[in-house]
Amino acid sequence: MAFLLKSAHVVDPVAGIDGVVDVKIDGDKIAEVGENLSAEGCEVIDLAGKVLVPGLVDMHVHLREPGYEHKGTIESETRAAAKGGFTGVCSMPNTDPVTDNGTVIEYVKSVAAREGHCRVYPSGACSKGLKGEIIAEMGDMVAHGAVAFTDDGRGVQGAGMMRRCMDYGKMFGKVFMSHCQDEDLVGDGQVNEGVVSTRLGLLGWPAEGEEIQIARDIALARLTGAKLHIQHISTARGLKLVRAAKAEGLDVTCEATPHHLFLTEDALDGTYDTRLKMNPPLRTAADAEALIAGVVDGTVDAIATDHAPHAAWEKAREFELAPFGTTGIECALGLVLTKLVETGTIDYARMVELMSVNPRRILGVEPASIAAGSVADITVFDPAATWTVGADGYESKADNCAFEGVELTGRATDVFVGGVRTLADGVVC
Numbered sequence: 571m572a573f574l575l576k577s578a579h580v581v582d583p584v585a586g587i588d589g590v591v592d593v594k595i596d597g598d599k600i601a602e603v604g605e606n607l608s609a610e611g612c613e614v615i616d617l618a619g620k621v622l623v624p625g626l627v628d629m630h631v632h633l634r635e636p637g638y639e640h641k642g643t644i645e646s647e648t649r650a651a652a653k654g655g656f657t658g659v660c661s662m663p664n665t666d667p668v669t670d671n672g673t674v675i676e677y678v679k680s681v682a683a684r685e686g687h688c689r690v691y692p693s694g695a696c697s698k699g700l701k702g703e704i705i706a707e708m709g710d711m712v713a714h715g716a717v718a719f720t721d722d723g724r725g726v727q728g729a730g731m732m733r734r735c736m737d738y739g740k741m742f743g744k745v746f747m748s749h750c751q752d753e754d755l756v757g758d759g760q761v762n763e764g765v766v767s768t769r770l771g772l773l774g775w776p777a778e779g780e781e782i783q784i785a786r787d788i789a790l791a792r793l794t795g796a797k798l799h800i801q802h803i804s805t806a807r808g809l810k811l812v813r814a815a816k817a818e819g820l821d822v823t824c825e826a827t828p829h830h831l832f833l834t835e836d837a838l839d840g841t842y843d844t845r846l847k848m849n850p851p852l853r854t855a856a857d858a859e860a861l862i863a864g865v866v867d868g869t870v871d872a873i874a875t876d877h878a879p880h881a882a883w884e885k886a887r888e889f890e891l892a893p894f895g896t897t898g899i900e901c902a903l904g905l906v907l908t909k910l911v912e913t914g915t916i917d918y919a920r921m922v923e924l925m926s927v928n929p930r931r932i933l934g935v936e937p938a939s940i941a942a943g944s945v946a947d948i949t950v951f952d953p954a955a956t957w958t959v960g961a962d963g964y965e966s967k968a969d970n971c972a973f974e975g976v977e978l979t980g981r982a983t984d985v986f987v988g989g990v991r992t993l994a995d996g997v998v999c
């Protein structure tokens with residue numbers, strides 16, 4: 571199938587484009603980029619007023635399948651990804667069975683190939699069963715297509731175990747993605763430890779419970795030479811550790827989520843809203859400010875959602891009993907456009923780095939560019955579309971979105987994955 575995408579404002583910092591041009595797709599590749607391209611043999615899509623960028627990749631997503639299909643499925647959550655403007659997601663291994671061997675990787679891939687609405691890049695566990703005791707079948711998982719190792723949902727608790735995982739797993743060349751949470755220190759912590767936890771009478775989850783493992787894993791990356799990526803970073807001091815590691819020349823990257831950038835613990839005050847319960851917890855305004863500064867100065871490499879669907883009945887419990895996690899993949903682009911681009915904090919090119927170029931690079935998956943010969947993974951959005959999160963429901967099976975009710979400007983309209991249309995004028999295909 572050939573498409574001529576006409577008159578969009580194309581932004582691609584890698585190809586060095588920032589202007590109105592046509593893009594021709596032929597089969598799974600971009601055939602031509604330029605002015606006034608011929609429409610012969612093409613379905614023409616007029617994108618005047620829209621912005622066209624290399625396909626967005628969310629490097630931190632919980633698809634829940636296999637095992638937790640009551641929360642979400644590969645079909646429903648990749649549908650949510652397409653609606654949000656994403657061409658690919660990295661799936662997390664805290665499934666049941668845990669994604670800790672090649673067979674489960676193969677299962678995720680095969681369901682995604684059959685039912686998925688975007689590319690799925692599976693991550694594999696560091697340890698069997700996420701227990702932190704025995705190294706998972708890393709080589710087997712990589713042979714079947716795992717792109718990264720992580721025990722996300724938990725951190726690897728033992729420093730010696732993490733060192734052995736890195737020492738062994740680094741030969742496969744994949745990145746180690748760390749969920750930093752010292753379980754001994756965090757215990758049953760529910761929300762950020764401080765004024766708000768005291769006022770709400772909830773057990774505190776101290777910043778140090780995250781920072782200790784960030785520091786530890788940076789030290790272990792130095793010791794072993796493994797590539798390290800810090801997941802859902804949430805504190806100012808944690809970010810400072812990453813900045814110092816980069817200055818030292820270590821191969822260390824990090825991601826921040828929209829909820830840690832744009833929400834703070836203050837949102838919890840007086841609400842006990844379980845949609846605002848997640849790991850790591852919402853932190854202070856000073857932490858969020860520091861993260862945004864990191865997005866601007868390059869310390870934060872990627873914006874990833876940690877999309878974590880849960881069933882309504884699971885979240886409709888007392889705060890202490892509700893599971894941790896918020897959905898976010900359907901509103902992430904709108905949030906970044908509204909809160910970072912419209913405000914002049916970053917430009918479109920930086921947004922593309924954070925949501926497309928860097929996630930692909932860190933995961934080591936095929937790059938996508940708006941250039942002839944590149945794979946046709948493309949995201950198109952209307953920067954002027956105003957909408958309210960959750961007002962027309964969600965494509966995700968879950969509705970535990972921390973941003974429900976927030977008014978945004980900017981929304982994905984069209985998505986192509988390998989030249990196949992997965993979102994057409996706002997409707998998932």
Ligand SMILES: NC(=O)N[C@@H](CC(=O)O)C(=O)O
Nearest residue numbers: 632722723848849878894895
């Ligand atoms: N972030 C969360 O609060 N929850 C995630 C797990 C995780 O990312 O650690 C989940 O699987 O629900």
Ligand SMILES: [Zn+2]
Nearest residue numbers: 722723749801
């Ligand atoms: Zn996590």
Ligand SMILES: [Zn+2]
Nearest residue numbers: 662722723876
């Ligand atoms: Zn996660």
